[in-house]
Amino acid sequence: MTIAAEQHVDGAAAKPASRFNLARLAPYLQAAPLTLILGAFLVAPILMIVVVSFWDYDFARLYPDFVTYNYTEALGSWVTWKTYLNTLKFAAIVWALTLFIGFWVAYFLAFHIRTTAMQIVLFLVCTVPFLTSNIIRMISWIPVLGRNGLVNAALVESGLVPAPLEWLLYSEFAVVLAMVHLYTLFMVVPIFNTLMRIDRSLIEAARDAGASGRQILWNVIIPLAKPGMAIGTIFVVTLVMADFITVQVMSGGQSASVALIMKNQMSLLQYPAAAANAVVLLVLVLLLVAGILRVVDIRKEL
Amino acid sequence: MDHEKRTAGFYLLAAFFILFVLFLYGPLSAILVLSFQGPAGGLTFPLNGMSLHWFANLFEQQAVGDFGGSFRRSFILGLMVMGVTVAVSLLAGLAFRRRFFGSTALFYVAVASLVVPSIIISLGIGVMFQQIGFRPSWYTSAFGAHLTWTLPFGVLIMFAVFNRFSPAYEEAARDLGATPWQTFRHVVLPMIAPSLIGVGLFGFTLSYDEFARSLMTAGTYNTLPLEIYGMTTNVTTPVLYALGTVTTVFSFLVILATLGCIVYLRRRSARG
Numbered sequence: 041m042t043i044a045a046e047q048h049v050d051g052a053a054a055k056p057a058s059r060f061n062l063a064r065l066a067p068y069l070q071a072a073p074l075t076l077i078l079g080a081f082l083v084a085p086i087l088m089i090v091v092v093s094f095w096d097y098d099f100a101r102l103y104p105d106f107v108t109y110n111y112t113e114a115l116g117s118w119v120t121w122k123t124y125l126n127t128l129k130f131a132a133i134v135w136a137l138t139l140f141i142g143f144w145v146a147y148f149l150a151f152h153i154r155t156t157a158m159q160i161v162l163f164l165v166c167t168v169p170f171l172t173s174n175i176i177r178m179i180s181w182i183p184v185l186g187r188n189g190l191v192n193a194a195l196v197e198s199g200l201v202p203a204p205l206e207w208l209l210y211s212e213f214a215v216v217l218a219m220v221h222l223y224t225l226f227m228v229v230p231i232f233n234t235l236m237r238i239d240r241s242l243i244e245a246a247r248d249a250g251a252s253g254r255q256i257l258w259n260v261i262i263p264l265a266k267p268g269m270a271i272g273t274i275f276v277v278t279l280v281m282a283d284f285i286t287v288q289v290m291s292g293g294q295s296a297s298v299a300l301i302m303k304n305q306m307s308l309l310q311y312p313a314a315a316a317n318a319v320v321l322l323v324l325v326l327l328l329v330a331g332i333l334r335v336v337d338i339r340k341e342l
Numbered sequence: 343m344d345h346e347k348r349t350a351g352f353y354l355l356a357a358f359f360i361l362f363v364l365f366l367y368g369p370l371s372a373i374l375v376l377s378f379q380g381p382a383g384g385l386t387f388p389l390n391g392m393s394l395h396w397f398a399n400l401f402e403q404q405a406v407g408d409f410g411g412s413f414r415r416s417f418i419l420g421l422m423v424m425g426v427t428v429a430v431s432l433l434a435g436l437a438f439r440r441r442f443f444g445s446t447a448l449f450y451v452a453v454a455s456l457v458v459p460s461i462i463i464s465l466g467i468g469v470m471f472q473q474i475g476f477r478p479s480w481y482t483s484a485f486g487a488h489l490t491w492t493l494p495f496g497v498l499i500m501f502a503v504f505n506r507f508s509p510a511y512e513e514a515a516r517d518l519g520a521t522p523w524q525t526f527r528h529v530v531l532p533m534i535a536p537s538l539i540g541v542g543l544f545g546f547t548l549s550y551d552e553f554a555r556s557l558m559t560a561g562t563y564n565t566l567p568l569e570i571y572g573m574t575t576n577v578t579t580p581v582l583y584a585l586g587t588v589t590t591v592f593s594f595l596v597i598l599a600t601l602g603c604i605v606y607l608r609r610r611s612a613r614g
Binding site for chain 2: 071
């Protein structure tokens with residue numbers, strides 16, 4: 041074809057030089073805005089944090105320096121280690137619950153709903169609450185779980201418990217419940233996506249070969265759903281590891297997370313101390329993600 | 343699996359699904375109901391009469407912070423983030439269709455943007471602005487901070503869209519004599535328009551609801567989530583629920599409008 045074609049430029053030696061250069065440059069120009077924005081607001085701030093984590097500070101300002109006690113202070117304290125363990129504990133529990141709920145919801149939508157229209161409707165029903173404010177969704181548990189809330193009222197009324205349960209709200213139970221409430225969609229969507237792409241003839245073949253429903257699920261569907269589970273896991277684990285507001289609001293100050301320590305240090309203007317914690321947390325999160333990425337190649341899954 | 347009788351497994355999973363939906367919507371409907379609490383009512387059931395008292399209370403500026411102002415800022419910021427996210431994700435999606443030097447690195451930086459804890463971004467941008475000597479504000483530093491959250495979503499969606507996009511349409515347009523711009527404008531763009539609207543919806547709602555990334559970057563004037571967060575610690579009346587109801591209804595309207603747009607575009611392209 042004789043029409044100027046960007047992809048075919050290499051083969052067309054007669055094209056004017058300017059056209060050639062523009063076509064070669066095009067992907068760089070198209071990628072430039074993304075590169076600039078991520079460079080300025082992601083890479084530069086992280087480098088800044090790494091630098092500041094070695095600075096000295098007092099109540100008024102920061103002093104450029106090279107001291108390591110922000111790290112020794114953070115890692116030398118028993119409280120920090122306990123908080124890291126606590127954060128990892130939340131991550132593990134929330135991960136297990138969201139994976140279980142997310143898989144069965146996605147499985148139901150993908151394999152038991154027969155029409156595409158119904159699938160889209162039910163999928164939207166699940167998605168819509170996740171596009172509303174997280175803080176409002178947290179607050180909405182107060183009238184349900186509170187001391188005089190709906191659950192306690194029902195329990196007392198029915199005579200199951202003599203007095204309202206105190207641990208429903210402002211407890212670790214409430215933190216986990218709210219996190220599951222907030223983050224399950226991040227499991228449902230990627231798992232649903234992989235389930236929808238499973239070739240249905242594989243399931244027919246397994247059935248023809250005599251596999252039971254349970255065997256089909258365990259030996260065919262779950263192995264093929266692993267990439268979706270891995271992507272969901274990345275979302276849920278990183279969101280829980282970074283969380284401070286759910287922990288603060290739902291535990292009523294009785295529980296801590298690494299990000300909450302950082303947030304408290306930030307409100308006291310102890311930026312280098314917060315920065316040291318940020319570096320440690322970032323390394324931990326990236327290690328977790330790298331571990332999960334060994335299971336799945338994201339580029340192939342999109 | 344499709345044309346068989348419903349099994350016991352179906353009913354079990356259907357029950358599980360219904361429970362999940364109740365779990366999602368139950369608490370939200372509780373605050374929806376409680377926001378109509380009478381003037382003497384408290385934060386929990388029962389309803390002490392029905393009134394619009396707490397909604398009226400919400401719009402009196404002195405009573406509960408600066409609701410109107412913070413809503414206006416969050417709305418404008420959401421629109422700014424939406425526009426930039428759509429444009430930049432589309433361009434990056436086009437770029438990733440070809441190999442270019444550094445494409446893998448850029449892709450992984452975008453993924454990293456998704457997994458880096460938001461409070462770290464907030465801290466980093468806050469400290470960076472302070473050290474350069476710029477004042478943080480919602481339309482500069484918070485704007486950038488929100489983009490680090492919305493852009494990776496946009497880029498990954500566009501990446502997935504173009505992975506499934508057959509080059510045959512563009513080749514056909516080219517064979518018929520279309521210039522690259524005409525091919526893009528009249529062939530590619532109409533086909534990906536619904537996805538772009540989806541990216542826009544993500545951009546707007548993620549920014550509109552963003553809290554952690556605004557924490558250190560919003561400067562003097564609060565965005566709406568910061569205002570709501572402030573209220574959770576010092577407001578103990580149902581005005582909190584009224585605010586929750588108003589913002590949730592607003593989010594639902596935005597989602598409905600977007601879905602309406604997508605359906606309209608699909609219908610039109612199906613006819614044309």
